[in-house]
Amino acid sequence: MKGNLSECRLYGILDLSYVDDADIVAVAEAMIKGGVDLIQLRGKERTINELVDLAAELHELTIRFSTPLIVNDHAEIAKKVPVEGVHVGQEDDSIEVVRQKAGRELLVGKSTHSLKQAMAAQREGADYIGFGPIFATPTKPDYAPIGLSDIKRVHTEVSLPIFCIGGLSIDNLQSVIDAGAKRVVMVSALLKAHSIVDYARCTTDMLA
Numbered sequence: 001m002k003g004n005l006s007e008c009r010l011y012g013i014l015d016l017s018y019v020d021d022a023d024i025v026a027v028a029e030a031m032i033k034g035g036v037d038l039i040q041l042r043g044k045e046r047t048i049n050e051l052v053d054l055a056a057e058l059h060e061l062t063i064r065f066s067t068p069l070i071v072n073d074h075a076e077i078a079k080k081v082p083v084e085g086v087h088v089g090q091e092d093d094s095i096e097v098v099r100q101k102a103g104r105e106l107l108v109g110k111s112t113h114s115l116k117q118a119m120a121a122q123r124e125g126a127d128y129i130g131f132g133p134i135f136a137t138p139t140k141p142d143y144a145p146i147g148l149s150d151i152k153r154v155h156t157e158v159s160l161p162i163f164c165i166g167g168l169s170i171d172n173l174q175s176v177i178d179a180g181a182k183r184v185v186m187v188s189a190l191l192k193a194h195s196i197v198d199y200a201r202c203t204t205d206m207l208a
Helices: 021-033 048-064 075-080 095-102 115-124 151-157 170-178 196-207
Strands: 010-015 038-042 069-072 085-088 107-112 128-131 162-164 183-186
Touching: 010 021, 010 196, 021 038, 021 048, 021 196, 038 048, 048 069, 048 075, 075 085, 075 095, 085 095, 095 107, 095 115, 107 115, 115 128, 115 151, 151 162, 170 196, 183 196
Parallel strands: 010 038, 010 183, 038 069, 069 085, 085 107, 107 128, 128 162, 162 183
Antiparallel strands: none
16 A cells, blocks of 8 residues: 555545546546545435445455555445545444444544544544535535635644545645644545546645
């Protein structure tokens, strides 16, 4: 697999509300060609069985390119498909329970929406955290954006790899980098780009 998480810069989320099932492998391949370092499969409206099938299909591609595949929410998927990790939110299973359910060593990431939650995730044993939403985002309309002010502080207080997330695009990326971000997650801006490869390359250039 690609180095370790601390070397990762761009985290792409393959959100099934933006991508047709028939296109997921092609979209993932474009993400990888553009320099996305790790990919998360997210399908909030899908059954676990549907996600298992899609994760298995995706993993055949990602393993060839040594790109870690993370599944959102469901540790059960990691029992059936050799994905590299599971990502959970504040309301999902604890990190310890995720590891028990998966029954093997794997990466576990956690979504955090404040400095306090970020520090708690580190104590809980997360391998990395998502920190946001930095800006308002259609993907998570219920969450108020937390803005740029805590980015520097979270990087001082938390020693894990921190991926800033939420409404990020090439248009606002420089402001996030200037605020102290080293790693970012992109969802809709990347998936809706005219060329996913070019958009990802431009993003990774800015993060370099």
